[in-house]
Structure formats: structure tokens, C-alpha cells
Amino acid sequence: xxxxxxxxxxxxxxxxxxxxxxxxxxxxxxxxxxxxxxxxxxxxxxxxxxxxxxxxxxxxxxxxxxxxxxxxxxxxxxxxxxxxxxxxxxxxxxxxxxxxxxxxxxxxxxxxxxxxxxxxxxxxxxxxxxxxxxxxxxxxxxxxxxxxxxxxxxxxxxxxxxxxxxxxxxxxxxxxxxxxxxxxxxxxxxxxxxxxxxxxxxxxxxxxxxxxxxxxxxxxxxxxxxxxxxxxxxxxxxxxxxxxxxxxxxxxxxxxxxxxxxxxxxxxxxxxxxxxxxxxxxxxxxxxxxxxxxxxxxxxxxxxxxxxxxxxxxxxxxxxxxxxxxxxxxxxxxxxxxxxxxxxxxxxxxxx
Amino acid sequence: xxxxxxxxxxxxxxxxxxxxxxxxxxxxxxxxxxxxxxxxxxxxxxxxxxxxxxxxxxxxxxxxxxxxxxxxxxxxxxxxxxxxxxxxxxxxxxxxxxxxxxxxxxxxxxxxxxxxxxxxxxxxxxxxxxxxxxxxxxxxxxxxxxxxxxxxxxxxxxxxxxxxxxxxxxxxxxxxxxxxxxxxxxxxxxxxxxxxxxxxxxxxxxxxxxxxxxxxx
Numbered sequence: 001x002x003x004x005x006x007x008x009x010x011x012x013x014x015x016x017x018x019x020x021x022x023x024x025x026x027x028x029x030x031x032x033x034x035x036x037x038x039x040x041x042x043x044x045x046x047x048x049x050x051x052x053x054x055x056x057x058x059x060x061x062x063x064x065x066x067x068x069x070x071x072x073x074x075x076x077x078x079x080x081x082x083x084x085x086x087x088x089x090x091x092x093x094x095x096x097x098x099x100x101x102x103x104x105x106x107x108x109x110x111x112x113x114x115x116x117x118x119x120x121x122x123x124x125x126x127x128x129x130x131x132x133x134x135x136x137x138x139x140x141x142x143x144x145x146x147x148x149x150x151x152x153x154x155x156x157x158x159x160x161x162x163x164x165x166x167x168x169x170x171x172x173x174x175x176x177x178x179x180x181x182x183x184x185x186x187x188x189x190x191x192x193x194x195x196x197x198x199x200x201x202x203x204x205x206x207x208x209x210x211x212x213x214x215x216x217x218x219x220x221x222x223x224x225x226x227x228x229x230x231x232x233x234x235x236x237x238x239x240x241x242x243x244x245x246x247x248x249x250x251x252x253x254x255x256x257x258x259x260x261x262x263x264x265x266x267x268x269x270x271x272x273x274x275x276x277x278x279x280x281x282x283x284x285x286x287x288x289x290x291x292x293x294x295x296x297x298x299x300x301x302x303x304x305x306x307x308x309x310x311x312x313x314x315x316x317x318x319x320x321x322x323x324x325x326x327x328x329x330x331x332x333x334x335x336x337x338x339x340x341x342x343x344x345x346x347x348x349x350x351x352x
Numbered sequence: 353x354x355x356x357x358x359x360x361x362x363x364x365x366x367x368x369x370x371x372x373x374x375x376x377x378x379x380x381x382x383x384x385x386x387x388x389x390x391x392x393x394x395x396x397x398x399x400x401x402x403x404x405x406x407x408x409x410x411x412x413x414x415x416x417x418x419x420x421x422x423x424x425x426x427x428x429x430x431x432x433x434x435x436x437x438x439x440x441x442x443x444x445x446x447x448x449x450x451x452x453x454x455x456x457x458x459x460x461x462x463x464x465x466x467x468x469x470x471x472x473x474x475x476x477x478x479x480x481x482x483x484x485x486x487x488x489x490x491x492x493x494x495x496x497x498x499x500x501x502x503x504x505x506x507x508x509x510x511x512x513x514x515x516x517x518x519x520x521x522x523x524x525x526x527x528x529x530x531x532x533x534x535x536x537x538x539x540x541x542x543x544x545x546x547x548x549x550x551x552x553x554x555x556x557x558x559x560x561x562x563x564x565x566x567x568x569x
Contacts, residue, residue, distance in 0.1 A: 052477055078479035085477075092474035095569045096492045106478040109488070137568040157478065 001193040002028040002051060002161065007060035009046055009217075020046045021057070022217040028210075033187050033194040035208035035225070037240060040199060043217040048163050048197045052084045053077055065160050082110065085154030089166035091146040093138040093153070099125070100134040103152045110157065124152040128182065144175035151182060155190070162186070164196045168203060180206045201240045205229070205305055213237045226305050230275050230337065244303070253298075258342035266343040267316040268324055269298065273337035274311040283334055284315070291327045293319035314341075354539075360527060361543055367441050368523035368551075371513045375445045376506055379452035383505075384498075386412070386453060387460020388486055398472065398482045412454040420512050423447050424519060444521025448512055452505055459501035463494040496567035503559025507552050514548070524548055 009021040020043045028034045038044040049055035050062060053069055062069040069080055093102050103124055107117045125131045128148040138146055147167060154162055164183065168176040184207045187194050196208060204211050204225060212222035213236055220234040232238045253269070262268075272283070288295050295317050302311035317324050331338045386408070392398050393405040418426070424447040428438045431446040467490055475489045491498070514525025524544045532541025 054473055054477060078481065081477060081479035086474070088470055088474060090468070090470050092468070092470040094471060094489065094493060096495065096566070097568075105475075105488070109475075109478055109480050109484055139569050153478075163477075 001030040001032075001065060002026070002034075002195070003061075003063040004047075004050065005061045005063075007047070007050055007057045007062070009043070009050065009055060010058045020217055021050070024060070024214075024217070024219055026212060026219065026222070028193060028195060030193055031187070031191055032210055033184070033196060033208045035196045035198060035204040035211040036214055037198055037201065037204055037211060038214035039236075042214045044197045044199075044214050045165055047214065048165050048195060051161070051163060051195065052081050052086060082106070082157040083159050084161045084163060085157065085159035086163040086165065087147065087150040087154050087167045089169050091138070091143075091150045091170075093146060093149055095138055098135050098137055099130060099141070099149050102138065102149055103156055106153060106156045120156060121152075124155055127155075127186075128152045142175070143171050144179060147171065147175075147179050148182065151179075151186070155186065160193060162192050162194045164194065164198075166197055166199070169198065169200070176203070177206070183207060201244045204240075205244060205303070209306070213240065226275075226308055226310070229305055229310060230273060253344055258344050260342050262321050263343050263345065266345050267296075267318045268343050269341035270315050270317065270328065270331070271339040271341060272313045272315065272331065273339075274302075274309070274313070275335075275337075276308050276310075283331070283336065284313070287315075287317075287327055287330065290330065291319070291323045293317050293323050293327055357540060357543065360531065360540070361524075361547065364522065364524045364527040364544070365547060367521075368510070368513050368517075368525075371441055371445055371448060371516065371521065371523055372506065372509045375448035375452060375509055375513075376502075378445075379449045379456055379505070379509075380502065382449075383453045383456025384460050386457035387464065388490070390457055390461040391464040391490070392482070392486065398476070398485055408457075412457050415450065415454045416458070418451075420447070420451050421515055421518075423451055424516060439520040441522045444513065444516035444519070444523075448509060448516060451512060452509060455508065456502065456505055459505060460494075460498055463497035463501055464490050466497060467493040496563045496569075499559060499563040499566060503556060503563070506555050506559070510548065510551055510555070 004024060004026040007021050007024040011018045011020055024047060036044050036047060046055055050057045065083060067080055072080060100121055103121045104117050107120060125134055128151055130145060130148050168179050171179060180203060183194060186192055196203060208225050211225050211228050213220045215236045221228060221237050228237060229241055232241055284295060295315055297313060298316050299314035302309060317327060390408055393401040395402060427447055427450060431438050431443050434446055435443050437443050471493060472485055472489055475485050513523050517523045517526030518529055524547060528541050528544040531537045532544060
């Protein structure tokens with residue numbers, strides 16, 4: 001649906017040219033919810049603006065729905081933009097127009113018949129749950145309601161693609177959830193391709209099928225969300241995931257005292273990552289039964305990504321070195337991701 | 353109060369209102385598009401054209417830097433060309449309009465600058481043409497501000513129209529100078545000042561109320 005090829009964007013700044021995007025290629029399939037995550041300044045907002053050419057890439061081509069956007073004249077581009085809806089972090093509603101008028105706006109720009117507009121706007125306000133707010137002004141609405149208006153407005157011209165630029169970043173967690181639900185619903189109902197720009201892994205986890213991690217104007221990593229979550233390759237990706245999954249050692253352990261080699265009077269910390277059905281297997285109880293070890297759970301978390309359970313456990317094992325080695329072998333034989341963190345001197349809250 | 357004062361004052365008031373109103377309408381008709389051009393041709397705006405922007409900016413600054421009383425005298429040949437005379441109420445409107453156009457232009461430009469760039473971007477993302485962005489986004493969004501700014505222009509015009517009176521333009525300023533100052537009739541001077549104060553109050557009040565009513569923020 002969307003094909004970005006070798007996109008490069010260079011800005012002029014007083015301190016010389018800035019390369020905001022350096023050779024980005026991305027393929028987004030029809031019907032996908034595709035997340036693009038990055039820290040502020042990584043270039044993600046520039047990238048999404050290259051899709052509808054609010055920013056013209058310095059180099060590279062953009063193809064949306066089989067049409068090469070980068071080769072279009074101004075008037076062709078305006079027509080093509082009607083196929084690409086966009087919502088924004090700060091909603092960008094017309095403050096001087098009512099909710100109804102805001103949603104009708106793209107249709108009026110296209111000189112649509114008044115009766116058609118009336119029908120379409122009513123339908124959209126119903127869809128986003130704001131039918132009773134039609135005559136209010138944006139200033140009378142909450143942030144979440146404003147974003148709903150933004151979504152209704154973006155959908156008015158029946159686009160095939162919806163671009164979401166940090167659409168939930170100005171909203172509280174509760175509202176974020178409901179807006180994400182709405183985007184998910186729309187994606188399913190209207191078979192819309194959605195591109196989500198965010199700096200929050202939570203958003204990616206909630207609704208995205210695929211994700212691209214962008215750093216310094218380059219794609220650091222991309223793929224299906226589950227794969228990226230379970231097996232992050234790049235430090236930046238691990239950092240994003242750690243916010244959600246708490247990759248850090250729990251308090252009570254001092255990272256500086258961890259030794260890669262066995263030390264006396266210590267426990268060994270191992271992080272286990274479970275994916276899917278294995279989450280149900282009683283690995284820990286078997287570990288205790290089969291090996292002469294004290295096993296303690298230091299930290300644990302189970303989460304769902306698109307209905308697939310995904311869990312993490314940090315276990316501390318104490319016992320003879322040979323038993324520990326066998327236990328690690330046993331765990332590696334299971335369908336788990338096993339990461340040995342190291343040995344750490346016994347701490348009252350860490351053992352047993 | 354002597355009985356001759358009333359007709360003098362009403363006639364002068366009528367002339368002032370006429371001068372201010374007609375000048376304002378003409379200056380707005382030219383000044384608003386000028387302001388739109390000043391804003392939209394600037395860097396990163398929808399009709400970016402830096403050469404035109406600089407030329408317009410320079411002309412606006414040049415006209416605005418001339419004190420009104422000098423402008424009035426300096427453009428007498430132009431005034432003659434346009435209205436056929438350099439004396440009279442209608443003739444006084446030429447410098448009034450000329451001085452107000454760049455003033456309105458800048459005021460409108462400032463108001464448009466305050467429209468968040470994101471709203472313009474949103475309209476662009478929906479495929480709006482530059483004309484649609486100006487007429488459907490920029491002007492409506494800036495309207496409360498523009499009304500407030502234009503109110504200031506009207507008040508400035510009231511003051512300038514009094515100066516224009518000094519070169520035979522008629523109106524309250526003319527009356528105050530000729531009767532109040534040159535014929536030593538302080539009561540006429542006081543009466544004109546009071547009328548001017550009331551006029552300005554009314555204009556400001558009307559402008560504020562309208563701006564407030566338009567503002568949905």
C-alpha cells in the first residue's frame with residue numbers, strides 16, 4: 001500500500017545542512033497497522049510527512065496505492081491527499097468551526113453536495129461517538145473528544161491510508177487507550193492501512209502489527225511487533241522495550257557487583273522470556289524438582305501482544321555449580337529465551 | 353453653549369464619520385489582501401515567494417515610516433490626480449487610505465501569524481488549495497484578532513482625520529483648530545475633544561464585543 005524507497009531529507013539550518021532522514025526504505029502492506037517508533041528528533045515525524053508530502057523528500061520515491069506521489073503535480077497531489085487521512089498530536093481542529101463543520105471541512109473543500117455531507121458527517125460522528133457534540137466548538141471538548149473529531153475529519157474523504165502523528169501523545173493513559181481502541185476498530189471495519197508514529201512502546205504494543213524503530217534518521221530495526229519484542233537486536237529497541245518490560249534488575253541488586261564468573265556465596269540470575277503457549281508450561285516447578293537447587297523468582301511479568309502471551313521471569317538459582325549448569329542446559333532445551341545475567345553476592349531479599 | 357455650536361459640531365462630526373468610514377472600507381479592502389500576501393509569501397508559508405515578500409515589506413515599512421502630517425502634504429499631487437482637488441473632505445481621504453493600507457497590512461499579517469501552523473498543515477493534508485487555506489482557514493481562524501486589530505486602525509484613523517482637517521479636510525479636527533484655537537473659543541475645543549473621546553470609546557467597545565463574539569477559543 002505504501003512503498004518508501006531510499007527516502008532522504010536534508011534541511012538547511014543556520015549551522016549547515018541537517019540530514020533528518022538518511023536512506024529510508026519501508027514497505028507497508030494493505031490493512032496493516034504499522035508503527036514507527038523513535039525518540040524525539042529521530043526523524044519519525046518527518047518520515048510520516050514524507051508519505052503525504054507535507055515534507056518533500058530530498059531524494060527517494062513515495063508510492064501510495066500504486067501512485068507515485070513524488071512524481072505528481074500540485075493538483076494531482078491534492079487529489080491524492082484525499083486518499084490519505086492524517087491525525088495530529090495537537091488535533092489541529094479549526095477553533096472557529098463547530099464539530100460538525102470541522103468534520104464537514106474536507107468534504108466542503110472537495111465541493112461535495114450538502115446532503116451527502118450531512119449524511120456522511122452524521123455517520124462519522126456516530127462512529128467516533130460524538131453525535132451529541134455536533135454543534136459544540138473544539139474549545140468545549142476534552143482532549144480525547146478533540147482527537148475523535150480529528151479522526152472523524154480524517155475519515156471524511158474515505159481515505160485508504162490513515163497517518164497518525166503522535167496522535168495520543170497529548171492524552172492521558174485512559175484516553176489514549178480509548179483512542180487506540182477506536183483506531184483499531186476503524187482499521188478492522190474500514191480495512192484501512194494505518195501508520196502510527198509514536199515515542200511510546202505501549203502504543204506499538206496495543207495496536208500495531210509491525211514496527212520500525214527509527215534512530216538518527218535511519219531504520220534501526222523493523223519487523224512484526226512480536227518478533228521485535230521478543231528478540232530485539234538493537235540497543236535502541238531494547239531501550240524502548242525495557243520501558244514496558246522492565247529489563248532492568250530489580251532494586252536490591254547492584255549491577256556493579258554482578259560477576260560473569262561464579263563467586264562464592266552467591267546466586268545466579270537468569271532471565272527467561274516465554275512466548276505464546278509455553279507461558280503455561282510449569283518450567284519453574286520442574287526446575288526445582290529436577291535439580292538440587294534453591295530457585296527464587298526475583299521479578300516476573302506477563303503481558304499480551306496482540307493476544308499472544310509474552311512473559312518474563314528473572315530467577316535466582318542457588319546451589320552447586322554443576323547443578324546450575326545442568327539447569328541452564330535444561331532451560332535452553334525448552335522453547336524459551338534464556339539469558340544468563342551473572343552471579344551476584346547473596347543479598348537478603350535476593351535469595352530464597 | 354452658543355446656539356451656533358450645534359450645527360457646527362454635527363456637520364463636523366458627520367464629516368469625520370464619513371472620512372473615517374469610507375477610508376476604512378477602502379483601506380481594509382486593499383490592506384487585508386496585502387496582509388495575507390505579507391504572511392503567505394514569507395518563508396515556509398503556503399505561497400512562499402521571498403522576493404515579493406521583501407519588496408512588499410520594504411514598501412510597507414517605507415510608507416509607515418513617514419509621519420502622517422508629512423505624507424499628507426507630500427502626496428498632494430497624487431491626491432489631485434485621484435480626486436481632482438487637494439482640499440476638502442474627499443481629498444483628505446487619499447492620505448488617510450494610503451497611510452492605513454500598510455498599517456492594516458501589518459496588523460493582518462501579525463494576526464495570521466498567530467494561526468497555529470498545524471491547522472494549516474492539517475488543511476494541506478486534506479488537499480486544500482492555497483486559496484482555500486486562506487479563505488477557509490487563515491482568515492476565519494484569525495478573524496477575532498483581525499477585528500481587534502482593525503479597531504485600533506479605526507481609532508488611529510479618527511486621530512489622523514483630525515490632522516487631515518488641518519489642511520482643509522473638514523471634520524472635528526478642522527473645527528477644533530479653526531474655531532477652538534484660531535478664534536479663541538475654548539468651549540468648541542472642549543466639545544470636539546469630548547465628542548472624539550466618546551467616538552473612540554464607542555468604536556473600541558464595538559470592536560471588542562465583535563471580536564469576543566467571534567472568538568470560539
